[in-house]
Amino acid sequence: MLSSLPLDATPPTVKIFTTLQNYYLILGGAAAVIVISYMVYMIAKNRERPGRQTPAYHHEEGDWGNWKGVVMLLCVTGSVLAFVEYQTFASANLVAIPDPPNSIQVGVVGRQFVWSFTYPNGYTDFQNLTVPLNTIVVLNITSADVTHGFYVPELDVAKDAQPGIYSQLWFNATQPGTFTIECRQLCGVGHALMLSKLVVESAATYNAWYSKLPAAPAAKGGA
């Protein structure tokens, strides 16, 4: 899914996530490999076998054992953890909502088992979320019944949709096409099939489509 996008057109949210994930993957993977290899090596080396002398164990440790070693370990792992945590903080703009002047605000309501999207002019779409290319879109998400989870895998963005609570998420689609919107919070029997489409069009196509929308049909209610 990530590889299907050319690198130069990677959406900013995906870029933030992937960069951050790489820090965790590389450092976490290295830690796992080092610790597990050391453990396996120690077991192989020290396993009881014919002809092996049992090493004499000295009670060199006091009550607090090798506390210096523990402090050192805490410093090392603490630094690594502090480093990745710092990277997380630095990536917080994935969840912090930007406020540029020309962004588009869309209201999203989850209900069993369909998403609806309400545009600034009041028009509500029960099928697709249509957005222009290279524009920051801010979604205002809530639910009409139970908790749902709004999730667009290709953009690496997600937020829970909860009754009575409005939460926001943003993205900037840099690649035209159609992407899947999924529900990620178990919401009942239709949970797996609560899918919608995110349609990303060029600004011109989008504007043409948007200007033709009927304004706020009363029957549909909206958010």
Added chain:
Amino acid sequence: MNAWLSRWLYTTNHKDVGLLYIAGSMYFGFIGAILILLVRVELAIPVCAAGVSGMCWPSATQTFLSAASFNQAVTLHGLIMILWFLSPLAIGLANYFLPLQIGAADLALPRVNAFGYWLWLFGGIVATIGFFMPGGNTAGGWTAYSPLSSSTFSPGAGPTLAFAGLIMLATSITVGSVNILLTVATSRGQGITWRKIPMFSWFMLFTIVAMLFSFPSLLAALLLLISDRVLGTMYFSASAGGAILWDDLFWFFGHPEVYVVLLPAFGLIAEIFPVFSGRPLAEKNIILICTGAIVIPLSYMVWSHHMFLTGVTLSEDEAFSVATILISLPFDVITLAFIKTLTKSSIRLTAPMIFCIGSVFLFIIGGITGVFLSSFVLDVVYNNTYFVVGHFHYVMVGAAIFGLIAGLYYYIPKMTGKMYHEKMANWHFITSFIGFNILYFPMFFLYDMPRRIYTYQSLPSWNTLNLISTVGAFIFAASQIFLLANIVWTLRAGKISPPNPWGATTPEWVPVITGASHGAAASTGSTPGAEGGEHHRHESSKPIWLAAGIGVSFLGLSLLVYSWGLAVFILGLAIDGFAVVGWMYEDLHEKFHMPEEVTERWPFAGIHKMRLGMWIFLSTDVIVFGAILGAYLYIRSFTPNWPIPGSIHEIPLGLTNTIVLLTSGLTAFLALESIKEGKQRNMIMWLCATFVLGATFLGIKGAEWYNLYFAKGFTWYSSVAGSTYYFTVGLHAAHVTVGLILMAYLIRKAMMGGYTKEDHVGIENFALYWAFVDIVWIFVFPLFYLL
């Protein structure tokens, strides 16, 4: 009755109860495994795209499991595996070995222990009966997120039954943890000072502390939920904050629960690693400090990392993210201390050791992926995907189950007196370990697949990984047959084991205590739990009846939608009444007697065992009331137009009632003071006064409710204000009622001369309890009447 049957039904012996827990948890583990194998079959292949056939389900409605069945299966798999399999398996081992390790004659409160077991077992049965109700069982995930779990979105008796079963479980765990904590504090054999408590017992103690304050939060949440479902209160349905309220109450329980599952396994590793490495455990004290002083307190402060996507503020995300990443530091130290134990050693690779190594191996992977999830940014993508599923199965199945199985192999010679089949155990490990990794490792690559979806559209990356995972699930499940076969083989054909086959040095293998009844007898390898004359034979039929009564009444409560539900409910209450009276009768006539032994009990030497027990119990009750008052304030903050003080409740009447209750607190105190001076008659008089005042309080309350309900139309199902009022005040009234029952017993016993100047702990405990009831009212009254 058949002697064999009555022994197992009426036993209060900690070893018997331990074995019952182990057997029961394996039964539930089997059910949980079957459920998830169904789920894995469903997920093995995708649903066919239009016009395609082959390795896929024909259409979204023609899959192996329907969406409804799938949701029930995953939900109950989670609940059963965590609460009816993993924890109880550890509690079973603790029941058996903790008293042996600390040289206690038994658990501090043997009948309460047996009661806890039966309540747990019947709770599990009540929860699984839900499958057979029209509409099926609860299907909203084991987290039972509100409002999906409300009767609007999950109607029917099935979910109610599951939540009733959970209430029984939470109660069972709470009384069980009070009991174990009390045992460690006051019943250690002579010579077992705190410094000499073995590692498994220490880790069980930490586990208990993690349970002690987390399960009451679950209990409070479930009481509110059941009240919503059965009585129609509106905690989770009518208010805007209902969803978040559940999240907070649930995860305040849910996160410590992770350590509840994990720590017993760590205790077993800390026990087994040194024995099979031929050297002492490295950094023992540092491990204890890390767990007791850092992991346990922090475990109560990280719950919100389960709620990163619920719309909490960024600074809240950051704070909980830092707390979560901090909790990984002590685990680094513990894991590396375990590995350090393998240095300068001579390692015997027999089954207990191999499983422990497997446990540490898998914990390293599970722990490091947990660090990924502490990042609130990465969590945006990982939240509720198979990455999370993979992570917590590495911890809960990998680290916890492998550790517990290690404990089973380690202790089988002790429990059965026979040695298990080593080769079979080795094959058990090899197939489990391979099956496990085939099952769960692919899930880390499925980090874009939402969990709990019953089917999915064909996607090359998902299809293969899911199929591999399903194959692994069957290998892992099938490999457990080795364990069962091994247990059967050991019982029937196993060679007699020497008393200390592993050369361990802890007290359960090498008794060092003089005077304690268990240690010496146990290592001879006779039938479990029946070491003849050395044993106090203390059976009681009351625990199982009391638990059965609660089970039946909850069954009735959940089935109130049917006309006969009420009859079942009343039958349950009748059984409970019979059991409670019987229990008290046993006490009055000393039918059930546990000899008090000289024990090591610093720093609680001057405090009576039962009084300490009451303190611990009340501390859990504080959490229940705290959660419920917190829920009230939280919901109120979300609800516009709260009635003005004085407009609904009559403040003068409430004030009068407050004075009545506080006066009864004074008379209870005077009763205690009288008996301290040895004045029995005065004590009985003051107790009677307390009883009358308590009854008056309930009477005035009843009149108030009658007036509110009928004259003012202020009901629990018409407004959030009504819901919170009736529920909180009702819970307090229930405490008063329990106090009245206790008082009836105390007065009866006092009339028989049961309390003296020297021995009056019953009165002391009651005074404590009654003071607690008063104090709760001091919070309830202003919050509901004056504000």
